[in-house]
Amino acid sequence: MLTPSEKFQLIEHTIRQHQLKNQVSFLCELAGVSRSGYYAWLKSAPIRQRKDIEDEINIELIQFIFQQKKEKVGALQIKIILENDCFVELNHKKIRRLMRKYQLIAKVRKAKPYKKMAKATQEHRxxxxxxxxxxxxxxxxxxxxxxxxxxxxxxxxxxxxxxxxxxxxxxxxxxxxxxxxxxxxxxxxxxxxxxxxxxxxxxxxxxxxxxxxxxxxxxxxxxxxxxxxxxxxxxxxxxxxxxxxxxxxxxxxxxxxxxxxxxxxxxxxxxxxxxxxxxxxxxxxxxxxxxxxxxxxxxxxxxxx
CATH class of the missing domain: 3.30.420.10 (Ribonuclease H-like superfamily/Ribonuclease H)
Known part of the structure; x- marks a missing residue:
């Protein structure tokens, strides 16, 4: 399922490619988003561009640490390394978002099933x-x-x-x-x-x-x-x-x-x-x-x- 932002982006691309300036209301209704929301999204373009530039700068640091640690660290560990070694403050939620955006998936072991935890409570000392x-x-x-x-x-x-x-x-x-x-x-x-x-x-x-x-x-x-x-x-x-x-x-x-x-x-x-x-x-x-x-x-x- 597309997010509202992705729908707005698709509408803008369709209008620009096919010159459908008078079809904004129709396309918004078709996509299930509001016309006012679409125009607000257009107006915020400079802010999104600035955030994209910040993301590109931040992801370079994140990718460097991720590769240095052989793709075996998550967002929290990266956050601590950034703070201690690079003197960079980044919210761990933002690091997770950027890792998802750029498909940085840590190689970690699977957690043990809860059924095994339940069985492990049996007493035998x-x-x-x-x-x-x-x-x-x-x-x-x-x-x-x-x-x-x-x-x-x-x-x-x-x-x-x-x-x-x-x-x-x-x-x-x-x-x-x-x-x-x-x-x-x-x-x-x-x-x-x-x-x-x-x-x-x-x-x-x-x-x-x-x-x-x-x-x-x-x-x-x-x-x-x-x-x-x-x-x-x-x-x-x-x-x-x-x-x-x-x-x-x-x-x-x-x-x-x-x-x-x-x-x-x-x-x-x-x-x-x-x-x-x-x-x-x-x-x-x-x-x-x-x-x-x-x-x-x-x-x-x-x-x-």
């Missing part, structure tokens, strides 16, 4: 869920979220990425990539977490995971206890109980061409590069338009005041 989805407790280092995801690369070879994410700052504090699902993948991740938190763990630190065999293993649980960390687990089969960690893995798989890697070493370099970018240069709406590292600094100031 092997360890208390201490968070109950309260991931952000306004204290850096207090809530530590961890999980493992698989990555297929180089003609179907499989690698596994283990990561730890700060629930407050959304920073990826530690990660480890392996070709094996042996227990070493979580032990190495834990060692890197210790190295990252040089000032020690939060006195009320919680490590939250799913009920996978890595996290229920007696030796792993002993290591966690020795570090003074309290362990928490999602309900069985309930990915929503660890949603921020799942979200990070989802963004990674959307935005990184990891399937093109030819070796595990190449994949490691790609993972390292993405996480460095994510922590230090990815502005996030939920972090007051700051990066995780920037937000961590402000959170620590607030926490210690």
């Amino acid at each position: 092997t360890c208390p869920n201490l968070l109950n989805r309260e991931f952000n407790q306004e204290a850096p280092g207090k809530v530590l979220l961890t999980d493992i995801t698989y990555l297929y690369y180089s003609n179907g070879q499989k690698a596994y990425l283990s990561s730890v994410k700060d629930g407050s700052t959304k920073e990826i504090l530690a990660h480890y990539l392996s070709s094996s699902l042996e227990m070493d993948i979580v032990y190495n991740t834990l060692s890197r977490l210790e190295e990252a938190l040089k000032q020690g763990f939060h006195p009320e630190a919680i490590l939250h995971s799913d009920q996978g065999f890595h996290y229920t293993h007696p030796l792993f649980q002993a290591k966690i206890k020795k570090l003074g960390i309290t362990q928490s687990m999602s309900r069985k089969g309930n990915c929503w109980d660890n949603a921020p960690m799942e979200s990070f893995f989802g963004h990674f798989k959307d935005e990184v061409d990891y399937k093109d890697c030819n070796s595990l070493n190449e994949l490691k370099q790609l993972v390292d590069s993405y996480i460095e970018e994510y922590n230090n240069h990815r502005y996030q709406w939920g972090l007051n338009k700051m990066t995780p590292v920037q937000y961590e600094g402000t959170e620590k100031l607030t926490f210690f005041n």
